[in-house]
Amino acid sequence: MERVWTLLSFGPEGWGDDIAKGVLLTVSLALATLPLGLAIGFFVALGKRSSDKTLRLAANIYTTIFRGLPELLTLFLVFYGAQIGLQQIVRLVNPGASVEINAFVAGMIALGAVFSSYASEVFLAAFRAIPEGQYEGGHAIGLSNAQTMRLIILPQLIRLALPGLSNLWLILLKDTALVSVIGLADILRQTGIAARVTKEAFLFFGIACLLYLVLAMLSSIVLRTIENWTKRHGVQR
Amino acid sequence: MSAEAQASVERPPVVKKGWTRARTIGVVLLTIWAALGLAVLGFMINAWDPDIFTRYAPRYLSGLWITVQLVVVSVFLGALLSVPIALGRSSKNKLIGALAYAYVYFFRGTPLLAQTFLVYYGLGSFRPELQAVGLWTFFREAWYCAVFAFTLNTAAYQAEILRGAIESVGKGQWEAAAAMGLSRFQTARKIILPQALIVALRPYGNEIILMIKGSAIVAIITVYDLMGETRRAYARTFDFQTYIWAAIIYLGLVEILRNAVDWIERRITKHLKR
Numbered sequence: 023m024e025r026v027w028t029l030l031s032f033g034p035e036g037w038g039d040d041i042a043k044g045v046l047l048t049v050s051l052a053l054a055t056l057p058l059g060l061a062i063g064f065f066v067a068l069g070k071r072s073s074d075k076t077l078r079l080a081a082n083i084y085t086t087i088f089r090g091l092p093e094l095l096t097l098f099l100v101f102y103g104a105q106i107g108l109q110q111i112v113r114l115v116n117p118g119a120s121v122e123i124n125a126f127v128a129g130m131i132a133l134g135a136v137f138s139s140y141a142s143e144v145f146l147a148a149f150r151a152i153p154e155g156q157y158e159g160g161h162a163i164g165l166s167n168a169q170t171m172r173l174i175i176l177p178q179l180i181r182l183a184l185p186g187l188s189n190l191w192l193i194l195l196k197d198t199a200l201v202s203v204i205g206l207a208d209i210l211r212q213t214g215i216a217a218r219v220t221k222e223a224f225l226f227f228g229i230a231c232l233l234y235l236v237l238a239m240l241s242s243i244v245l246r247t248i249e250n251w252t253k254r255h256g257v258q259r
Numbered sequence: 260m261s262a263e264a265q266a267s268v269e270r271p272p273v274v275k276k277g278w279t280r281a282r283t284i285g286v287v288l289l290t291i292w293a294a295l296g297l298a299v300l301g302f303m304i305n306a307w308d309p310d311i312f313t314r315y316a317p318r319y320l321s322g323l324w325i326t327v328q329l330v331v332v333s334v335f336l337g338a339l340l341s342v343p344i345a346l347g348r349s350s351k352n353k354l355i356g357a358l359a360y361a362y363v364y365f366f367r368g369t370p371l372l373a374q375t376f377l378v379y380y381g382l383g384s385f386r387p388e389l390q391a392v393g394l395w396t397f398f399r400e401a402w403y404c405a406v407f408a409f410t411l412n413t414a415a416y417q418a419e420i421l422r423g424a425i426e427s428v429g430k431g432q433w434e435a436a437a438a439m440g441l442s443r444f445q446t447a448r449k450i451i452l453p454q455a456l457i458v459a460l461r462p463y464g465n466e467i468i469l470m471i472k473g474s475a476i477v478a479i480i481t482v483y484d485l486m487g488e489t490r491r492a493y494a495r496t497f498d499f500q501t502y503i504w505a506a507i508i509y510l511g512l513v514e515i516l517r518n519a520v521d522w523i524e525r526r527i528t529k530h531l532k533r
Contacts, residue, residue, distance in 0.1 A: 069285075076288075083292050087510065092509055199370035203479060223381045230373050
């Protein structure tokens with residue numbers, strides 16, 4: 023038992039500090055992906071509910087692709103594909119140059135694409151729950167389209183979409199584990215290294231699972247607080 | 260109101276049709292998609308190599324077969340395992356309820372990749388004990404470990420689907436069946452399940468799709484499924500089209516399944532349509 027505590031301590035003997043860095047990376051990757059995914063997801067949802075057929079089609083292609091591909095494959099496609107693509111573009115200008123894609127950015131883009139395609143469905147469902155009269159009311163009091171969206175629709179949309187988005191956040195948190203495969207030092211990679219060096223695989227992967235559970239629990243608490251805050255005016259629905 | 264005032268009322272503006280801003284954006288985006296599609300197609304044609312194709316196509320097929328086996332076996336075993344868990348979740352016994360809840364929370368709250376590592380690498384820590392009970396031959400194989408981890412994982416999700424679907428059937432159905440003198444088992448089989456399965460079909464379909472996509476991670480623990488074969492082919496050829504082939508196969512698989520679920524749902528809800 024003492025050996026376990028030494029292994030988990032924050033000293034030169036222990037792996038605590040390395041794993042803590044992994045936690046930090048996992049959290050910062052998820053937090054960096056969130057705004058990207060939300061923004062793209064929102065615009066894709068707007069595209070899907072457009073009255074124009076071409077825009078709807080373009081938006082639907084996006085979701086079909088990124089919901090249908092395995093997350094791991096999306097990550098590889100972005101990581102290697104962007105590298106090759108950029109390399110070829112750069113070589114046009116400067117032959118002999120080599121490009122290296124930052125694994126963090128690749129992870130952000132891949133996870134953001136997956137997140138946004140699911141988020142667009144959540145936003146779409148929330149849009150459908152807002153009656154047409156809300157838009158008409160906004161126009162009737164002289165608001166422009168953008169103002170109606172910002173002042174009338176968005177506040178209700180957030181409230182309606184929050185439960186679905188909370189779910190997606192928890193999924194995103196779990197999906198970040200995949201970036202360990204492209205060499206980012208997240209929770210799973212750090213615990214994996216510790217497991218290999220110390221030969222205590224069960225202990226360290228168990229710790230990894232517990233850390234993800236703790237992150238999920240903390241997120242649930244924060245998300246519940248946000249949800250209550252959006253409901254603070256006691257909406258009747 | 261006088262007649263002149265009425266006459267001066269402007270008619271509402273005619274709704275603009277034809278070329279709107281939405282259409283411009285749509286056309287631009289579609290053009291980008293088309294350009295990307297053409298670029299990928301051009302790349303595939305450019306990189307086309309009959310040697311590589313004849314060498315790797317059979318391997319991709321065997322990888323696809325492994326993926327399908329993995330998903331079918333673990334979804335089936337998970338479905339069996341999910342029944343006691345779902346019953347435990349709605350049990351009146353507090354201890355059983357808490358245990359089932361903890362199980363579901365653990366497997367839904369942690370990444371599948373971490374669970375797979377925990378089984379494949381982690382259980383290696385208990386090698387002497389496992390050898391003593393004769394289970395080591397099972398947990399030594401990456402494939403069995405993957406099936407084991409996936410089964411436990413999908414059982415947790417399926418238990419929640421099952422519980423949600425059964426709870427969606429009204430209590431009156433149970434009471435009416437009891438009033439007609441049906442036993443609880445008969446009620447479950449003939450009255451509750453047929454209604455619950457309509458609700459559960461779509462979530463089950465989504466769960467299978469999630470398993471197909473999730474199964475790609477077994478490539479990391481050296482199972483040569485579709486993803487594993489792809490990584491191996493890429494490592495040997497450094498040819499990016501290996502990944503694009505995998506993407507096409509996965510997309511096709513998921514789309515077929517999604518449309519199949521849509522079709523089944525349309526068929527079994529015919530009597531509910533008006």
